[in-house]
Amino acid sequence: MANMTLVKTPMPEQDPQVRAHNFEEVALGYTPEMAMEEAGRCLKCKNPKCVEGCPVNIRIPEFISLVAEGKFQEAYEVITSTNSLPALSGRVCPQETQCEARCVRGVKGEPVAIGRLERFVADWYRENVNAMPQKVESNGKKVAVVGSGPAGLTCASDLAKKGYEVTLFEALHTAGGVLVYGIPEFRLPKSIVANEVKKLEAQGVTVMTNMVIGRVLTIDELFDMGFQAVFVGSGAGLPMFMNIPGESLKGVMSANEYLTRTNLMKAYDADYDTPIIQSKAVAVVGGGNVAMDGARCAMRLGAEHVYIVYRRGEAEMPARKEEQHHAKEEGIEFKTLCNPVEILGDENGRVCGIKCIRMELGEPDASGRRRPVEIPGSEFVLDVDTVIMALGTSPNPLIRSTTPGLETNRKGCLIVNEDEMTTREGVFAGGDAVTGAATVILAMGAGKKAAASIDAYLSK
Amino acid sequence: MFKIVRKKELNSSVTLMEIEAPFVAKKAKAGQFIIFRIDEKSERVPLTIAGYDREKGTVTIIFQKVGFATISLGNLNEGDYIRDFVGPLGKPTAVEGKKRVCVVGGGVGCAIALPSAQAFKEAGAEVDVIVGFRNKDIVILEDEFKACADNLYLMTDDGSYGEQGFVTVKLQQLLEAGREYDEVLAIGPVPMMKFVCKTTEPFGVHTMVSLNPIMVDGTGMCGGCRVTVGGETKFACVDGPEFDGHKVDFAELMNRNSVYRDREAEVSKTHTCRMETMGKKLIP
Numbered sequence: 126m127a128n129m130t131l132v133k134t135p136m137p138e139q140d141p142q143v144r145a146h147n148f149e150e151v152a153l154g155y156t157p158e159m160a161m162e163e164a165g166r167c168l169k170c171k172n173p174k175c176v177e178g179c180p181v182n183i184r185i186p187e188f189i190s191l192v193a194e195g196k197f198q199e200a201y202e203v204i205t206s207t208n209s210l211p212a213l214s215g216r217v218c219p220q221e222t223q224c225e226a227r228c229v230r231g232v233k234g235e236p237v238a239i240g241r242l243e244r245f246v247a248d249w250y251r252e253n254v255n256a257m258p259q260k261v262e263s264n265g266k267k268v269a270v271v272g273s274g275p276a277g278l279t280c281a282s283d284l285a286k287k288g289y290e291v292t293l294f295e296a297l298h299t300a301g302g303v304l305v306y307g308i309p310e311f312r313l314p315k316s317i318v319a320n321e322v323k324k325l326e327a328q329g330v331t332v333m334t335n336m337v338i339g340r341v342l343t344i345d346e347l348f349d350m351g352f353q354a355v356f357v358g359s360g361a362g363l364p365m366f367m368n369i370p371g372e373s374l375k376g377v378m379s380a381n382e383y384l385t386r387t388n389l390m391k392a393y394d395a396d397y398d399t400p401i402i403q404s405k406a407v408a409v410v411g412g413g414n415v416a417m418d419g420a421r422c423a424m425r426l427g428a429e430h431v432y433i434v435y436r437r438g439e440a441e442m443p444a445r446k447e448e449q450h451h452a453k454e455e456g457i458e459f460k461t462l463c464n465p466v467e468i469l470g471d472e473n474g475r476v477c478g479i480k481c482i483r484m485e486l487g488e489p490d491a492s493g494r495r496r497p498v499e500i501p502g503s504e505f506v507l508d509v510d511t512v513i514m515a516l517g518t519s520p521n522p523l524i525r526s527t528t529p530g531l532e533t534n535r536k537g538c539l540i541v542n543e544d545e546m547t548t549r550e551g552v553f554a555g556g557d558a559v560t561g562a563a564t565v566i567l568a569m570g571a572g573k574k575a576a577a578s579i580d581a582y583l584s585k
Numbered sequence: 586m587f588k589i590v591r592k593k594e595l596n597s598s599v600t601l602m603e604i605e606a607p608f609v610a611k612k613a614k615a616g617q618f619i620i621f622r623i624d625e626k627s628e629r630v631p632l633t634i635a636g637y638d639r640e641k642g643t644v645t646i647i648f649q650k651v652g653f654a655t656i657s658l659g660n661l662n663e664g665d666y667i668r669d670f671v672g673p674l675g676k677p678t679a680v681e682g683k684k685r686v687c688v689v690g691g692g693v694g695c696a697i698a699l700p701s702a703q704a705f706k707e708a709g710a711e712v713d714v715i716v717g718f719r720n721k722d723i724v725i726l727e728d729e730f731k732a733c734a735d736n737l738y739l740m741t742d743d744g745s746y747g748e749q750g751f752v753t754v755k756l757q758q759l760l761e762a763g764r765e766y767d768e769v770l771a772i773g774p775v776p777m778m779k780f781v782c783k784t785t786e787p788f789g790v791h792t793m794v795s796l797n798p799i800m801v802d803g804t805g806m807c808g809g810c811r812v813t814v815g816g817e818t819k820f821a822c823v824d825g826p827e828f829d830g831h832k833v834d835f836a837e838l839m840n841r842n843s844v845y846r847d848r849e850a851e852v853s854k855t856h857t858c859r860m861e862t863m864g865k866k867l868i869p
Binding site: 390 | 608609612622626627628629653654668669670671672673674801802804805806807808809811813818823834837840841843844845
């Protein structure tokens with residue numbers, strides 16, 4: 126008999142008062158007992174809708190049944206047969222719009238906590254088994270993967286499993302892309318990402334850091350070096366600014382810069398050399414997950430007031446509900462229906478305030494969301510000494526500008542066909558480089574699909 | 586890991602290092618830069634490429650020991666390794682199609698001006714070089730400049746070597762005497778580049794400058810190095826580092842470069858203190 130309780134088994138979390146001042150993981154994860162209890166809520170549907178909601182089609186009821194029986198290793202094997210990075214996706218996927226959105230238990234009550242269970246299985250395996258994958262016998266074919274974010278890691282792993290000799294090129298000094306520079310330690314511990322990269326190396330993938338493709342080597346030179354196909358998973362790392370007065374003052378930066386200093390360079394740790402601005406009051410402009418991450422880092426770095434400034438309402442925020450909730454618990458103040466018009470500076474060229482105008486929601490725009498409209502004469506000033514712009518990112522032009530024949534749309538995103546192949550023969554692409562800024566799991570799904578297409582292309 | 590194959594002190598505060606980095610050496614061009622990181626806990630710091638040897642697979646950097654990272658790098662020796670060395674980054678100096686140029690270098694900036702002057706020469710231009718130093722003791726690369734310049738003008742602030750005066754004094758003289766240039770390229774401290782631009786402006790001479798804003802990644806993903814050029818926001822790491830000097834907002838660049846000054850001062854202070862304490866323990 127299934128566990129018919131209407132709510133998810135709660136997952137222990139650090140107390141908000143405590144965690145707002147440290148970079149340790151917020152969510153502590155299930156114990157084996159909690160996991161088995163929650164797994165008991167799954168009805169093992171004959172025609173499981175949850176699987177359709179998962180971009181990498183994990184056989185969800187199958188792995189959950191195994192968890193319910195306490196067969197955690199077998200559950201891990203089921204998950205990793207379709208998803209190489211469960212410890213990551215279990216933590217950062219927006220399950221509420223994917224697998225869990227389709228769960229029948231969600232019709233009346235809360236859906237089964239699929240994400241938490243996936244995370245439990247991955248963590249249990251890492252802590253108890255952590256066997257490194259075996260290297261498959263080489264098929265003699267070389268593939269280059271550009272970018273070591275979620276798309277590149279997934280593509281490289283899938284190709285290695287099929288016997289390809291894969292080299293992964295990363296521009297920064299650490300592999301992982303947004304998983305290491307963007308998503309903070311308190312949501313995704315970096316040791317977990319490092320473990321995934323280690324597994325990839327065990328599969329025979331060569332990881333080369335400090336390699337900026339487009340400068341150090343071009344795509345054409347990769348083919349000259351003997352790579353027979355290239356996957357471009359270079360993401361969308363180019364930050365946008367608002368082009369309002371005062372944006373070049375000291376104390377204004379992109380969320381990418383703030384998060385890179387904090388996460389990749391560990392500026393929060395006094396043992397590390399990279400400096401970060403010491404702020405008393407911070408305005409983070411934007412309403413996505415990156416804005417929430419920036420705000421929560423600012424709080425942990427010691428700011429007394431942290432504001433989220435967003436031009437639409439709370440309901441329209443693209444950030445995950447869970448992240449909004451966590452941010453609020455930690456004391457982040459939401460200034461919704463507000464849009465910055467100017468950043469104010471003092472005599473030393475430092476930020477001393479941000480002038481905003483209040484907004485109201487008008488008619489829906491092309492995206493279907495109600496368009497924010499300024500309320501004349503409603504300007505006000507927030508006293509802040511730091512402004513973090515989290516307005517979104519677009520693909521970096523470095524690769525497309527150095528690769529003849531690689532076509533992009535007007536937003537700079539690479540154009541691909543149904544097999545993820547770009548307009549250049551043998552060059553495939555996926556993730557944010559194709560879609561513009563999206564989610565980790567969509568990038569993983571694209572990396573997976575591209576690996577299958579590359580395999581088909583090179584097996585012809 | 587990247588091996589330091591040669592180290593030479595050029596003067597009391599400026600060090601030359603040759604680093605084994607075959608991928609960088611293969612592609613490097615004058616005007617481009619690298620980012621280095623000494624170890625796991627270090628910062629990423631940009632340095633312009635001062636030379637390269639494609640066959641040996643080495644890249645030369647010349648740096649002034651001014652902050653924690655450059656002092657730490659300067660403390661390393663031949664045979665030591667650094668953790669990361671990435672490049673070449675940024676756009677190379679545009680040398681094509683210029684018949685007559687003047688390259689102006691100030692202080693340690695001369696190390697960056699040298700490869701650009703050499704590249705102009707190789708591209709067939711007639712090259713005048715003006716280099717400036719505070720005094721005789723810190724003059725660097727004189728022979729190297731002599732070898733590539735049609736005319737070399739060496740200036741010192743105090744007149745202890747070469748001619749007395751700033752680089753702008755000599756540039757002004759040459760322009761007033763009717764010397765014509767397709768381009769002036771100025772590389773050095775921000776105030777020097779700014780005054781070179783002021784000097785050339787009335788003469789309508791196209792002037793490029795190599796900007797040195799604070800950088801983190803150096804690949805265009807953070808905008809930490811953004812500068813305003815002709816009213817537009819540019820990222821120096823991908824759009825530069827060389828820009829039309831008559832369009833650069835120098836005041837903004839100087840302001841933004843001072844963001845972490847307090848913290849840098851504090852770090853060097855605690856660093857010195859630590860060294861002193863250690864030193865006193867060893868040599869009572």
